[in-house]
Each structure stands twice: as structure tokens, then as C-alpha cells.
Amino acid sequence: MSEPVKLIGSLGSPYVHRAEVALRLKGVPYQLILEDLDDKSELLFTHNPANEKVPVLLHGDRSAVCESLVIVEYVDETFDGPPLLPADSHGRAMARFWARFVDEKCSMSMWGALIWMIVGQTHSEPAETVKDNLTLQERQLPEGKRFFGGDTIGYLDIAVGGITLWLGVFEQVAGMPLLTEEKHYTADETVRRCLPERGHLVAALTVRKELYVGLAKPAVPHAQTS
Template identity: 40%
Template sequence: MATSDIKLLGASPSPYVNRVQIALNLKSIKYEFLEEKLGTKSELLLKSNPIHKKMPVLIHSGKSICESLIIIQYIDEVWTSGPPILPSDPYDGALARFWAAYLDDKWFPMLWELRTAEGEEAKVVALGWLREGLMLLEDAFAKCSKGKDYFGGDSIGYLDIAFGSFLGWLKVVEKMEELEFLDGTKTPGLVGWAERFCSHEAVKGAFPETEKLLEIAKMLQAKAKAKAQAQAQ
């Protein structure tokens, strides 16, 4: 299949875009990366995802597929010759989907909110909740990995990608807030997993360095503050 037949619309700082990049790398699929500028939306993006107007969008043979987790499943089903991403066992699949949804709907939005939490009390509450979430994910790792290297077992799977794509931003929040989320005492399984995940061939280089993300985070925070101040006036 020609590379030009597979296009990915997105920007590297987006963990949702990184997910698709990692899935494509795992399957050794060559593709054209159409970089979206942060803060703007290209005409192609608006046309390809008119409902949500969000990246990533995978354009495959002229058809648009939207939403990162849906795209990962699509990639897994289309390119079956590469290593499988979704678990073959129905219960393992249900578990992986459950935790991926938990990360997307609950945990990551709360991590994002932590950066903008107003007041010490709100921050302490959010932080406690986030740490509790990581303990749940530590348990989920034991259950899903069954003593192996990844949530997916011997190789990177659906939940590895869903969670792992947030690790860059997790590090950014750790730096900004001067704290440590993953530590060897409370979440030893996740610490080892995160190291293995980030140094995997399919992942290395898929998301920007922490310093670069940190710059972007500071810029976004400044923008959000300015907007809030303008609205308050």
C-alpha cells in the first residue's frame, strides 16, 4: 500500500495523536503525517471530522476515521499481519476497554484540571483522587499483564497505548507541580511498565521530549489565564 494512501492529521504534543502514531509504528505502517498547527484547525481537519473538529484523524484510502481509540481498533482490524493490539480473549478485551475509558473520561481530565485548580484545597482533593486512580491502575496492571511486561502481556497492546500516551504529560505535571506520581513503593508495577513502554522501539520519538511539552504547557496555561481574566472583566 502506498504511503500516500495513509495520512494522519494531528500535532505531536497531542497524546491522542501519539496513540495513533504508536499503533501505526507497532504495525510497521508507513504514513504521511499532516501536521496541524496548535491552536488552529486546518480546512482538511474541519472537513474530515466535521462533528468534533478534533485531531487525530486517520485518512485511509480517502476515508476518514476519527477518535483515537476507535482509530487504534481500526488499525488493528485492517492490518492483521502485524502484532495484535486488542486482546483476543473477550474478557481481557473488556478489561482493556474499561480502563482505557476510565483514563479518557476520568483520570486524564482530572490531571488536566490539577494544573488549573484554584486554591490549595481543590488541589489537594484532586491530587488525592489522582493518586487513588494510580493505585487502581497498578491493580489493573497486575490483572491485565499477568506478570508479564505490558498490560497487553508480552507485547504492547490497546491499554498500553491508551495509558502510555499520557506519560509525557504526566511527567510535565510532575515537573510543574514538583511532585512524583509514579513511585517504586506504591506503584512498582507501573514504574517498571512506564520505563519499558517509553523505551520501546514503536514509542521512542512518538511524543516530544518533556522539556518541549513543558514549554507548550506553560504557553497553554498562560493563554487560559489570559482568557479567564478577559472574561472576568
């Protein structure tokens, strides 16, 4: 009998989405344990004391596996199913490099871009940084292929996919375009089954909109109030 797999996560997280897609692509049954990040549980503190973040993967009685990209690699190496990382060492190195690029160069800039976009500064430095870095990353798509992994979704597609989804949400909340949303990734049935509901993400972000405006005003010259 296979050992149980549990995933500690939260609704709408692009990083939790990565772990869920990897598990589903591999055909691994799992239990999703939802975490309230405003009131973190003892379960999260126990299994990820290093940074108390989601996702966290629990597999049998092994030590917890933390960080979304680490979880994707663990799932790929541990369970049967279609490979997520390329078969050759160079391909794996490139996929890992560009996945880290997305997290280090794109993810953090997105939140800064959102704040500036909400107060009408669509051409802010964070927004331009996001555009430039995602454009650079998109050039890695193999010619004539739908996915970074070739004909099927792979490791780098998973790394990028959730972030791209959030970009579309940012655009809708701010009412300004930032970048064209990738359609191939979200057209996949396996991906769609664990995508957070778009309306839920928009509503959650809209609730915090005034908070973001308050944070932005001291930094944005001539910020206008409504």
C-alpha cells in the same frame, strides 16, 4: 499497491501519540499532517466536523476515522502485524473498559490537578482523584508482566502511555510529584520514535502557566502570588 495512510495530528498530543504508536507497531507507513489547533484548517473541518479534534486517520478514499482509541482498534483490525487487542473476547472487553476508564476518570482530572498544583495545592481533590484512579488502573497489570498486554505492548498500554508521559511533564512544570512515571512503556524503541520531545512539552506548558494560575486563583483559597 497499498492505499495511502495519513494522520492529521498535532505536536505533543497524547491522543495523536496513541495513533502513531499503533501504526508503527503494525509497521504501517503514514504521513503525519500537523494541525495548528489555534488556527484549525479546512482539512480538519472537512474530515472531523463532529468535534474538530485530532487525531484523524485518512485511509485511501474511505471515510475518516476519528477518536484515538477508535483509530487504534481500526489499525489493529485493518493491517497485518502484531495484535494490539487480546485474542479472547473477555480480554478485549477488559482492555476497552480500562481504556475508557483512563479517558473518563483520569485524563480530565489531570488538567484540573495541574492548575491546582501550579498554585501550590498538591493535595487538591483533582490530584487525589488522578492518583487514586491511576493506582486502581495499574492493578490491572498482569502479575510478573511488564505490560498490560503481557510481554509486549498492547491496546491498554497505548491508551495509558501518552497520559503517563503528560503526568511527568505536569510534575516538572508544577515542581511537585504526582505519580511515579511508568518506565517500561517509554523504554520500547518503537514508542520512543514517536514520543514528543519532553523539553518541547515542558516549554509549551510553561508558556501557558500564567494563564492556568489566573484560572486557578478564583477557585483556590488564599492563593499566593509570586
